[in-house]
Amino acid sequence: MSSKSVPVDFRGATVSALENLTLRGAMKTATDMFAVKRAQGVSSIPLEEWRQQASETRCQVLDNLEAMVDEFSANATKAGAVIHRAKDAETARRIILDILKDNRVHKLVKAKSMVSEEIHLNRFLEQHDIKVVETDLGEYIVQIADETPSHILAPAIHKNRRQVGLLFSEKLGVDYSEDPEVLTKIARRQLRNEFLTADAGFSGANFAVSSTGSLAIFTNEGNGRMCTTVPPLHIALLTIEKMLPTLADLALFAKLLPRSATGQFLSSYMTLITGTKKTGEFTGAGHLHIVLLDNGRTDILRGPFRDILKCIRCSACMNVCPVYRTVGGHAYDSTYSGPMGIILTNLLEGMERAHTLLDASTLCGACEDACPVKLPLVSLISALREKRVEMNMGPVIEHFLMKSFGLAAQKPGLYAFAQKMFKKTRPLVNRVGDGLRLDRLPEISEKPMRDRF
Numbered sequence: 001m002s003s004k005s006v007p008v009d010f011r012g013a014t015v016s017a018l019e020n021l022t023l024r025g026a027m028k029t030a031t032d033m034f035a036v037k038r039a040q041g042v043s044s045i046p047l048e049e050w051r052q053q054a055s056e057t058r059c060q061v062l063d064n065l066e067a068m069v070d071e072f073s074a075n076a077t078k079a080g081a082v083i084h085r086a087k088d089a090e091t092a093r094r095i096i097l098d099i100l101k102d103n104r105v106h107k108l109v110k111a112k113s114m115v116s117e118e119i120h121l122n123r124f125l126e127q128h129d130i131k132v133v134e135t136d137l138g139e140y141i142v143q144i145a146d147e148t149p150s151h152i153l154a155p156a157i158h159k160n161r162r163q164v165g166l167l168f169s170e171k172l173g174v175d176y177s178e179d180p181e182v183l184t185k186i187a188r189r190q191l192r193n194e195f196l197t198a199d200a201g202f203s204g205a206n207f208a209v210s211s212t213g214s215l216a217i218f219t220n221e222g223n224g225r226m227c228t229t230v231p232p233l234h235i236a237l238l239t240i241e242k243m244l245p246t247l248a249d250l251a252l253f254a255k256l257l258p259r260s261a262t263g264q265f266l267s268s269y270m271t272l273i274t275g276t277k278k279t280g281e282f283t284g285a286g287h288l289h290i291v292l293l294d295n296g297r298t299d300i301l302r303g304p305f306r307d308i309l310k311c312i313r314c315s316a317c318m319n320v321c322p323v324y325r326t327v328g329g330h331a332y333d334s335t336y337s338g339p340m341g342i343i344l345t346n347l348l349e350g351m352e353r354a355h356t357l358l359d360a361s362t363l364c365g366a367c368e369d370a371c372p373v374k375l376p377l378v379s380l381i382s383a384l385r386e387k388r389v390e391m392n393m394g395p396v397i398e399h400f401l402m403k404s405f406g407l408a409a410q411k412p413g414l415y416a417f418a419q420k421m422f423k424k425t426r427p428l429v430n431r432v433g434d435g436l437r438l439d440r441l442p443e444i445s446e447k448p449m450r451d452r453f
């Protein structure tokens with residue numbers, strides 16, 4: 001099912017992205033806005049204290065993950081949900097399809113879920129004659145454009161409003177407008193009918209509270225609440241590391257996540273779902289299935305890169321990353337982009353496919369400073385780069401040059417000879433490398449340092 005076997009051509013994608021001035025303009029506008037809003041959002045809180053507390057809670061979750069997943073499953077079952085465990089993407093897709101077929105579902109309305117992108121759910125369901133309608137505005141835009149999200153929170157961040165206006169006019173047959181309010185009203189009109197006629201709703205979850213068996217979903221458009229309460233059946237898909245111990249812990253993350261993402265003090269809609277709708281209740285689905293997906297997380301948890309599972313998908317690291325801000329999410333050719341995405345993609349999809357993404361970081365550390373759970377992103381990327389060298393995966397020329405340097409550095413005579421040779425061949429190197437990176441090599445000093453002492 002996965003089409004993700006082709007190695008990521010990050011360098012090639014970067015060149016195309018840099019030439020796309022519309023993309024660069026849209027990225028700059030959006031990420032600048034996020035950065036300013038985040039700075040405003042965190043200015044009024046004891047940020048370091050909250051970050052420390054959030055980091056410790058996430059470490060505690062990882063230390064007790066299996067027990068917390070069991071506790072969550074038991075409590076959610078008690079509240080009326082049906083729990084499914086899926087070890088990989090294929091199993092999760094099959095479980096979801098079986099639930100939909102058993103309930104004779106023809107149309108599914110979806111709230112935004114990056115995990116469903118990770119397992120390529122939409123394409124699979126459509127191949128089995130189930131109509132899937134994305135209802136988050138950004139997801140709806142990329143769905144009708146036949147694209148994939150380029151940001152985990154703002155899927156259509158790479159498009160400006162003129163492009164959205166043209167898209168709506170072409171695909172929905174409406175008059176062209178680039179007024180965001182008009183465009184939002186058009187999408188809302190289209191989606192309202194989909195909500196009312198859907199057989200089932202689908203969502204992810206920002207967190208799962210193990211002590212109560214509750215799902216916490218934060219949205220800004222209200223579509224999450226529509227998907228989880230209007231249709232009679234609700235399926236939630238989440239990865240196992242989304243656990244939090246208690247509702248008291250959730251309170252901190254409910255304040256920290258939106259501030260880190262968009263600068264909002266709280267998300268517009270915070271939905272807490274504990275089991276199915278009970279007698280006398282007015283909202284909620286009559287049937288709730290929760291699919292807990294592993295898809296490599298248990299292996300990551302046992303290894304040296306386990307800290308990446310602390311991530312709460314706030315997107316702060318992406319919004320401040322100079323590489324992501326310039327080239328956008330599609331260049332990463334992965335569900336997850338930005339600094340967090342570099343690490344996660346290498347761990348989930350393998351370094352054979354994704355190691356070129358390790359170059360998508362300047363290691364400036366802006367991502368680490370912004371991360372609300374103090375994830376050591378720079379150290380993790382550096383450690384993966386070391387692993388790439390050990391696995392002989394880097395560029396051949398880099399490998400050759402580093403090996404040669406290593407040899408020469410151990411033999412002073414050889415080093416001095418290489419230095420002299422390089423100085424002599426430098427004009428030729430510059431000519432060959434003109435316009436490439438070779439002509440940026442520093443000038444060799446007239447007198448080497450060691451001859452000065």
Ligand code: SF4
Binds near residue numbers: 314317318370374
């Ligand atoms: S790594 Fe940190 S900053 Fe980046 S998305 Fe995850 S929690 Fe947010």
